[in-house]
Amino acid sequence: MTTAIPNPGLGTFRLKGEDLKSAVTEALDLGYRHIDTAQIYENEAEIGDLLATSGVDRSELFITTKVWYTNLTRDAFIPSVRESLAKLKTDYVDLLLIHWPSPDDEVPMEEYISQLLEARQLGLARNIGISNFTIEQMQRAIHIAGEGEILTNQVEVHPFLQNNAVVEFCQRNNIVVTGFMPLAVGKVLEDKTLARIAEQRSASIPEVVIAWLKHREIVVIPSSTKRAHLASNLECVDLVLSENEISEIETLDRDERIADPDFAPIWDR
Template sequence: MTTAIPNPGLGTFRLKGDDLKSAVTEALDLGYRHIDTAQIYENEGEIGDLLSASGIDRSELFITTKVWYENLARDKFIPCVRESLTKLRTNYVDLLLIHWPSPDEEVPMQEYIAKLVEAKKQGLAREIGISNFTIEQIRRAIGIAGKGEILTNQVEVHPFLQNDAVVEFCQRNGIEVTGFMPLAVGKVLEDETLHRIAESHNARIPEVVLAWLRQRDIVAIPSSTKRAHLASNLKGMELVLSDKELSEIATLDSNHRIADPDFAPTWDQ
């Protein structure tokens, strides 16, 4: 399956300063064109400067940012998106996401999804989507935005949290899945099954994990500051795992969730 979102992208969570510069500069040089950021990462301005200095034509880039939950209210939404665009030094983002559903429905979903759709209509975003939404919330968002409007749901997906129910619901409803923390903040490197599969392909464990995600039709946004790792991640897009290997990885699911703040929704099991 060919996704509308370039795969892989570069995740920039927790990256600032020299680490961010190294990650973005090396990634662009290797051919990455999808850069994922968010208002709460506080690096949109740095990313805007780096992308502008890269000399790469804007039409070749795919920039994703996310609206923080404190900015979901009707009067804050569009102004905060415009502020993100100013920081990113662009007239539009390719993908604008709701970062988290409003905690305890403080802002009604009808209000902020309507504003998300409005941002697209105003040309501030080419595509729109959601992040960290449960099945019930995805269903409601589709009802508000309209079928076919929501491009993706960005959720935590890695071998230890495979999120099958959410992934399957999204894909059945024509919504692409973007997986963040695909390498489980390095925990995949300690797994014996993944190590054995990687050895059999003369590959690195991250390559195996990214191949597994690709074969599930999931876009991955791993984060790395090292050129060798960024280059290796691209190789994962070419690696093909057998059905047996995919089944072995399926057994690693332990519902181990890393991103679980106190404002998170009640997750699907």
């Protein structure tokens, strides 16, 4: 799998209305081309309108959306993807993900992974992937889809949930890790270790965190509506942390998971 996912991307979870308009408009103006959304975010139509009037050619954009777990059945999957494309005003997405594995395997994985492959075969998606899959679930998905077919697993990763076992499994199996909530919904701003490293580097705490994630070869999709924050997320590509700084950040891992709904799988530790 050779497709590169633009890094960083713009996460749009919980963004709607003027907040969404500000985020997408500013991000595109700054040079972002990767926009991440999902069926459950209920903002695909707004994003479609913003992208259609942005002046940015579709070929330059990398659009990701995700199929919600209630649409994983054979009857619902492809129609739901076509509905997403209609809302996004595009003939295809660059990356289509299974948002969550089916709770309690209510829908067999063979059924929805085969539908994911079908969506790509139909030209509805250029690349396919998964999100919130455990190691055991990734093993099953790889067995069903075939090696090299799954581009990414999008999972929660930040200094307080470093998700090492999942990250290492993905990277051993040539699956890109896309990290959501990389700033732990702002909690990183309260951490003294990160603050000290940022001060020593004349950088912001988010810049330090994103530099750490890039060191781990993780694609990030932070969410922000402020131009300055969006710009700093792009600018930190040149920030290279020392081995000592990386070791200090590694000590912050406390298995603090933010996205943990009642239908989540049993997580790897």
